[in-house]
Amino acid sequence: MERKFSKLSIILIIVGIFIAYMVFPPINITFGKWSMIAVPIGFAIYLTGITLGIIAFIKREKGFIKYISLISILLGVLFVLFLSHIFGGEI
Numbered sequence: 001m002e003r004k005f006s007k008l009s010i011i012l013i014i015v016g017i018f019i020a021y022m023v024f025p026p027i028n029i030t031f032g033k034w035s036m037i038a039v040p041i042g043f044a045i046y047l048t049g050i051t052l053g054i055i056a057f058i059k060r061e062k063g064f065i066k067y068i069s070l071i072s073i074l075l076g077v078l079f080v081l082f083l084s085h086i087f088g089g090e091i
Contacts, residue, residue, distance in 0.1 A: 003056075003061050003062060003063050003065060003066075004061075005052045005053070005055050005056035005059065005061060005066075006052075006053065006056040006061050006063060006065040006066040006069060007065060008049075008052050009049045009050070009052035009053040009056060009065075009066070009069040010049070010053075010065055010068065010069055011049070012045055012046070012048050012049030012052065013046055013049035013050065013053070013069055013072050013075075014049075015042075015045055015049075016042045016043065016044070016045030016046030016047070016048070016049055017042065017046055017072075017075060017079075018042070019038050019041060019042030019045060020038070020039050020041075020042025020043050020045075020046060020079060021042070021079075022038060022042070023035045023036060023038055023039060039083070043076075043079065046075075046076060046079075047076070049069060049072075050069065050070075050072070050073060050076065052069070053066055053069030053070050053072075054070070056069070057070060
C-alpha cells in the first residue's frame with residue numbers, strides 16, 4: 001500500500017492536463033459544440049490529482065513522486081492565467 005496516493009496523483013494530473021489542453025492547439029481534438037466542456041472536466045481531474053498529492057504528502061508516503069505532483073501546482077496556476085488571457089475575463 002505504499003505510494004498508492006502519489007502514483008494515482010501523477011496519473012490523474014497527467015490525464016487532467018491532457019483533457020484540459022486538448023481543445024487548444026497543437027493537440028486540437030474537438031468534439032463539436034461540446035468541446036469546451038472538456039476544459040472544466042480536465043481541470044477537475046487535475047485538481048483531484050493535486051488533492052491526492054497533498055494527501056500523500058500528509059501521510060508521509062515514501063518516494064519522490066509526491067513532490068513532483070505538488071510541483072505541478074504551478075501548471076494549474078499557469079492554466080488559469082492562460083484561460084483568463086484567452087477569454088479576456090469573460091469566462
